[in-house]
Amino acid sequence: MTALAALAAAVIVPAPAQAAEGQRGPVVRTEAGLVRGERTAEGRQFLGIPYAEAPVGALRWKEPRPVRPWQGVRGARDFGNKCVQGASWDPGYERPSHTEDCLDLNVYVPEGSRQRAVLVWFHGGGLTAGAGQDVVPDTFARQTGTVVVTVNYRLGAMGFLATAGLDDEAQDGVSGNFGMLDQQAALRWVRANIGRFGGDPRRVTIAGESAGGRSVCTQLASPTATGLFRAGIIQSGAYDDCAARTRETAVEQGAAFAEKLGCATVACLRGKSSAEILAAQGGFDWGPVTGGAFLPVQPAAAFASGTAAGVPVMNGANLDEGRLFAFGRFDGAGAPLTADRYPAVMRASFGEEALARYPLTAHPSPTIAFGTALGDRMFACSALRLDGTLAGRGPVYTYEFADRTSPPFASLRGLGTDFDFGATHVNEVQYLFKHFGLKTPLNTEQRALARQMVQYWGSFVRTGVPRAHGQPAMPESGPERVLLLRTASAGGNAPTTSVYGDHQCDLWDAEAPR
Known part of the structure; x- marks a missing residue:
């Protein structure tokens, strides 16, 4: 038995023993505590489950940390907060979000208790907008017999700021990948917990459209994502050849961003409100950064050299993308x-x-x-x-x-x-x-x-x-x-x-x- 299979066997408990129908909805025990979802016409859903500690205060621009356990039963019937982002014309996004406590995910489960393949969806939005709730995949889950997870991750400057000071704090000396590391934290949550919802942690496919597809492309090339999924779907995500920023470019952009805010230190940046951070982030390129443990080389180089994940991939685009x-x-x-x-x-x-x-x-x-x-x-x-x-x-x-x-x-x-x-x-x-x-x-x-x-x-x-x-x-x-x-x-x-x-x-x- 492989190490991954042994880990999966250790965390999988038969669904009937883990999921009970509470007075107000189904209850599942996660590693951090009990969550109560609800039944719908399509199956069961559990919304707004935290997969990492809130990246606020001293944890802003830190790698995601495991969520702290809670007592009692946590309600999971409402979506969590959207990560910091501006207003847009999309329904539900007419106002900006200034909330940093946003590292949540949503789980959609068909009826039945068998271990099902899992789809983890990363939303689009140019890495500056969007949330897991942008899609509701409950009908897809029922029709395909799969478990679907949708994920929030840090966006814009909150997710991708790189500076010399933040490099000094990073374990590998390269900052600017916080949003991508959030996605990996969500995948580790799935590996540890999805068996309790009826999913199979050994059969996880990551997928996304636009910036979500680019995220999949990036995760395929990331050595720190090894073993977290077995397949990937890239929808309209290959733009710019999945290229990431170099460390030098990202730090230069980070310095210009800090200057715009009147900051010379990381402490000053952490002292700014999320509204101030959001107001200053326009005009900058926010995205992953090469050179560290997360992404040693450009994705295209990783694919060409054979160092990227050798898993099945479905990749495509739309006929009239540019219109x-x-x-x-x-x-x-x-x-x-x-x-x-x-x-x-x-x-x-x-x-x-x-x-x-x-x-x-x-x-x-x-x-x-x-x-x-x-x-x-x-x-x-x-x-x-x-x-x-x-x-x-x-x-x-x-x-x-x-x-x-x-x-x-x-x-x-x-x-x-x-x-x-x-x-x-x-x-x-x-x-x-x-x-x-x-x-x-x-x-x-x-x-x-x-x-x-x-x-x-x-x-x-x-x-x-x-x-x-x-x-x-x-x-x-x-x-x-x-x-x-x-x-x-x-x-x-x-x-x-x-x-x-x-x-x-x-x-x-x-x-x-x-």
């Missing part, structure tokens, strides 16, 4: 990109050859033409490059979400626009989970595609191989074979070898870092 960002820059800002401005904007953003590759006559509008180039460069071609890099260290299954009829999530936020978002960034999430608690208005064909996608994702979580009943297999391949996910009237799900050319990847690969 959401182009809309936000132009039409959504009240300044639609015009035909007259298009050439200058394209040259300034991407260069002369890109202008030639994306002629305005080939696209419905200048904004969509710009968004096509942006999405190809940032997401589609980055995903394909990652497929090729990962293929040398384990199976890689590839997809492209291509339902151009998908309801634009932006329209659910009261934008009142007729902009054609197509299969843009974030749009696939609503086919898997309830997104921001909203019931997505899918039509009959879209509901069929959603069922198929849930089967692909669920199969991967359970077995490490994505399959769906009566549907083509998701290709295990390098960069040229990809499964298109589409409604039946658009041709249905089908493997293709044309994605590389469709997204002009020879152009974008030529400028990618080597």
Whole structure:
């Protein structure tokens, strides 16, 4: 028996002995104490469970510490606090959050007591926004027979500040990875406790979309994550080739941030309110840092050298990723990109050859033409490059979400626009989970595609191989074979070898870092 298997056997107690139906809901004993959740139409859920000590006061910008045990039964029927972040147009995020006590997770469990495969979801939001509650995966858990965990982690400056002073405090001499270390603390919580909820700690898949997908990419490359999961799902997360900041760059940015706050010491920074920290963090790049024990080298280098986790990976992007960002820059800002401005904007953003590759006559509008180039460069071609890099260290299954009829999530936020978002960034999430608690208005064909996608994702979580009943297999391949996910009237799900050319990847690969 391996050390990991021995540890799992030591912590797993049969669910009937661990979970009792209390007067007001099911009760489970975790390592830190009892939690009481609730039953829903989909199964059982336990919300707002702390997995680490609150990173407040002297613990701000410290590695996460195990949560302190509590007495009695802790209620787990409400989401915990969102980590520090600004206001946005997303439902429930209309006001900023200044709460640092936020290291909680949520567990969704189908009825029954057998040990089920586990999906751990890291939310998106650019590593500066979002929370575990952004998705409610209770229906996914029931339909796939899996346990799903969603996680809060520190964001922005609170999660990724690096300074010389913080380097001096860090065990490995490199600061700035607090949010990523939070994710690993959550995974250690899962390993120690999920068996008591009916999950199997030996069958954990990590997954996420956008910044959550980038988190998965980073955790795959982190030596300190070894043994915490057996598979990964990267949804629209390969942008910037999963690159992290160098220690030198991160410390330079941290010094500029401290100067903005008028601080020369870590003590001064810790004395600032979370509102002051949040107000000052705009304009900086917040993300993981290389050079320490957590991430010795860039993820791409770890994948190429074979030092990254050799686990199955499912990786993909959406057909029209860039349209959401182009809309936000132009039409959504009240300044639609015009035909007259298009050439200058394209040259300034991407260069002369890109202008030639994306002629305005080939696209419905200048904004969509710009968004096509942006999405190809940032997401589609980055995903394909990652497929090729990962293929040398384990199976890689590839997809492209291509339902151009998908309801634009932006329209659910009261934008009142007729902009054609197509299969843009974030749009696939609503086919898997309830997104921001909203019931997505899918039509009959879209509901069929959603069922198929849930089967692909669920199969991967359970077995490490994505399959769906009566549907083509998701290709295990390098960069040229990809499964298109589409409604039946658009041709249905089908493997293709044309994605590389469709997204002009020879152009974008030529400028990618080597």
